[in-house]
Amino acid sequence: MSLAQKPKVPGAAARAPWTDPDAKPFIRIRNVTKKFGDFVAVNDVSLDIYRSELFCLLGGSGSGKSTLLRMLAGFEQPTSGAIEIEGQDMAGAPPYDRPVNMMFQSYALFPHMTVAENVAYGLKQDGVARAERDERVAEMLRMVKLEPYGKRKPHQLSGGQRQRVALARALAKRPKLLLLDEPLGALDKKLREETQFELVGIQEKLGTTFMVVTHDQEEAMTLATRIGVMNQGQITQVGEPREIYEYPRSRFVANFIGDVNMFEGRILVDGVDHAVIASEEAGAQIRIGYAVPGREGDPIAVAVRPEKITMGRQPPAEAENVLSGVVEDISYLGGVSHYRIKLASGKRVRITQTNRDRHEDPITWEESVFLSWETPSGVALSS
Incomplete structure (x- = not known):
């Protein structure tokens, strides 16, 4: 089913304002380009972000995501284009005049200050009265579950606790927009996963618009x-x-989001509601359940996720996309197993299977197997 064919969900616009053509964006980025000499770091980017979103910019090193974040914060100015926050043009506005706060990857905590003093720092600089400042600090420490640690110094905290102190400090000033640059990058895997859910819970509770930069696909998908x-x-x-x-x-x-099998080929049939791709790599014709971009004979690729593929010792009775190969490698990870299958063409296909049962006779190395997937599981890509 193509995107255009996906059914509309009643009330979706209320929960997802980007689906409502009449919704007004909270942030508008229009044709923004940033150059450093001859190097183009951000190239003609346009983007709308809505109030109370938790939006993630995802990309590899050097993709331009941190530069775009710094332009929103006011630490860099666009070479061309415009940035609006809540309808106000940010051209030339310094960081302290923007309804924005930023949490850096390094956390940048003051080592000589206590946790409470770190959280209160921005409020003190803004001249907030002592009583209100203390109340706001207490509120933030409760929110990030660090009430007992207010008198400790940063070096007396774990990495996850320092991360929460930095978050509390960034939120203490109640910004309308919080920018987070790789906020969980310094944490180990287990703690990072736990903190992701905490971050989502805090954002939902406050309703603050978050914009997160990350290179971690799983983190972006979670947040x-x-x-x-x-x-x-x-x-x-x-x-x-x-x-x-x-x-x-x-x-x-x-390729960037998760694992995928990519089969290169050419369009053999392009019907109104289906297409057939001839692929030498697959050693078979691949059927797609919708019309594809391009004409018959044009090059195209079919992407199939590893978990969409079924594997067995016998060919399925009524499947349209059937390949055959030999098991080359197996990785048993407890809940799931990853298989690598070598086709006759030499192409290797990755498969993920859930280990729901304790199989008495599991498929093993060097076995000949048949692979198949349902027609809707493949995605045709022309670029």
């Missing part, structure tokens, strides 16, 4: 209401996590 995938200074696709994963619009997005 975001929507994701903007960046590559070489441009945003290649914007969408909700499921949309980005299930309906990538380019080879880059399909």
Whole structure:
């Protein structure tokens, strides 16, 4: 099913304002370009972000995501284009005149100050009265579950606790927009996963608009209401996590988000509601359940996620997309197993299977197997 064919959900616009053509964006980025000499860090980016979103900019190193974040914060000025926050043009506005706060990857806590003093620092600089300042600090420490640690110094805290202190300090001034640059990058995997859910809970409780920069695909998928995938200074696709994963619009997005099998081929049949792709790599014809971009004979790729593929010792009775190969490698990870299958063409296909049962006779190395997937599972990509 193509994106245009997806059914509309009643009330979706209220929960997802980006689906409502009449909704007014909280942040508007229009044709923004940033150059450093001859190097183009951000290239003609346009993007709308809505109030109370938790939006993730996802991309590899050098993709331009941190530069775009710094322009929103006011630490960099666009070479061309415009940035509006809540209808106000930010051209020339310094960081302290923007309704924005930023949480840096390094956390940048003052080592000589206590936790409470760190959280209160911005409020003190703004001249907030002592009583209100103390009340706001107490509120933030409760929110990040650090009430007993107010008198400790940063070096007496764990990495996860320091991260929460930095978050409390950034939120203490009650910014309308909080920018987070790789906020969980310094944490170990287990703590990072736990903190992701805490961050989502805090954002939902406060209703503050969050914009997070990350290179971690799983982190973006966990945190975001929507994701903007960046590559070489441009945003290649914007969408909700499921949309980005299930309906990538380019080879880059399909490869960058999760694992994928990519079968190159040419359009053999392009019907009104289906297409057939001839692929030498697959050693078979691949059927797609919708019309594809391009004409018969044009090159095209079919992307299939590893978990969409079924594997067995016998060919399925009524499947249309059937390949055959030999098991080359197996990785048993407890809940799931990853298989690598070598086709006759030499192409290797990755498969993920859930270990729901304790199989008495599991498929093992060097076995000949048949692979198949349902017609809607493949995504045709022309770029």
